[in-house]
Amino acid sequence: MDPTTPPAAPRPLRRDAELNRQRILVAAKEVFAERGLEATLDEIAKHAGLGVGTVYRRFPNKEALIDALFEEGFAQILELTEQALANPDAWQGLVGLLTRMAEVQAADFGLRDVMLSETYGRDRIAQMRDRIKPMMERLVERAQEQGRLRADFRATDIMAVQLMISATVEFTHGVRDGGWRRYVPMVLDGLSASRDGVTELTEPELGDDDLHSAMQCWPRYRRGSAHVDVRRQQDL
Amino acid sequence: MDPTTPPAAPRPLRRDAELNRQRILVAAKEVFAERGLEATLDEIAKHAGLGVGTVYRRFPNKEALIDALFEEGFAQILELTEQALANPDAWQGLVGLLTRMAEVQAADFGLRDVMLSETYGRDRIAQMRDRIKPMMERLVERAQEQGRLRADFRATDIMAVQLMISATVEFTHGVRDGGWRRYVPMVLDGLSASRDGVTELTEPELGDDDLHSAMQCWPRYRRGSAHVDVRRQQDL
């Protein structure tokens, strides 16, 4: 049933070709993890020590490669969710889950993009998403029954929360490893039904210099810095 | 001293030219507000009913136009901060400030980009940022002295908080007007020193369909959807 190796494979790959296929997969995993899905197949090829042509011979396009790669990653997320659900303390389960998710996002920008975008992975990954959703709903419900999660929280809010955390991950990326860890407890403190005091923040604050460089290289707007030409003109 | 109208203006613009200059400014404000700083000067020209050449005659490049436009916007933010600081209840001041900031971000994506990027606005706007920073520090300090803001919060965290909120603004944009309003109180509940119960959420939750379309058109990853070609190839 595993679609990566169809039951009646037309023909096994030549030995060198199979080796290269593996190399591509490994390289793609690494490059996507580091740069997110915006990475180019050219980049991946280079990182694998192969020509682009070879990559395109094996995978018809980027989408196919992504699909082949991230099923596994999504399975991992599904497992995390199951673990969270297995915790008798649903709130702790949720806390752990969101923390783990943040770790996953920080460790693998490719997987983050697949998780958060819905644009990639049209087939198999979409199914995964559908399997996770009801689990999330149950988790939320149970945490509320146990009185720890704010009653007005909804399962659909989880995506927004993940996005918020993702923003901090991206923001601190390349500036301070794990800088995002400071913000996960803060967000979670906002989700608890009520609390006396505060969850301790183990991650120290960002310094002014950290903040500066984080803003400088924040990816979303990096493009703008390309053309800083600023010749004056008389009639501005 | 105001650089927008130098003391010895070389020559006043011709009447039609001045009119067009205003048109450009207005159009730029609108287009940037709607699409963020990624908008093209070509777009702006079209929206102003003028040719690109006219725009480039008046402003040497995009950067200059942005600089000319957003000083005013930044002044507005500075004023918001002052108002927040004027509130004897510093926590309420902070709550109000972050809410207003979110409103600003939602209403004007261009201003959001200028606020959050540090890439644009090399001169005057950078000064603005420097003026706002100490005010933020004072606000945080006072809110903590009054015991309402969590003691481990720092002024440098404000940027991360704004980014989180910005993520929700963008996420809900085009899906549900003001959908982000649901998340600001949640985040703020995470910043309070302690609380009994929860701030009421006036904004209703996102439905499954909202969520779906939000994810579909989330700008960050829209590109990926362009080439959904997915022709199969024998040896995948």
Next chain:
DNA sequence: ATAGAACCGGAGGAAAGACCTCCACTTGTT
């Protein structure tokens, strides 16, 4: 060993997008 299918590399085609220039033509001003 050798034929020939399978495979490889990477230059470069194609398309899209962004910034900006150029210059023939129009308009305002004196």
Next chain:
DNA sequence: AACAAGTGGAGGTCTTTCCTCCGGTTCTAT
């Protein structure tokens, strides 16, 4: 009326991305 100032928008240039093509190489079956 003369001419400086202003205008429009086609298109140059540059960059980026995806992907194809094909001459040359390597494996493998016989």
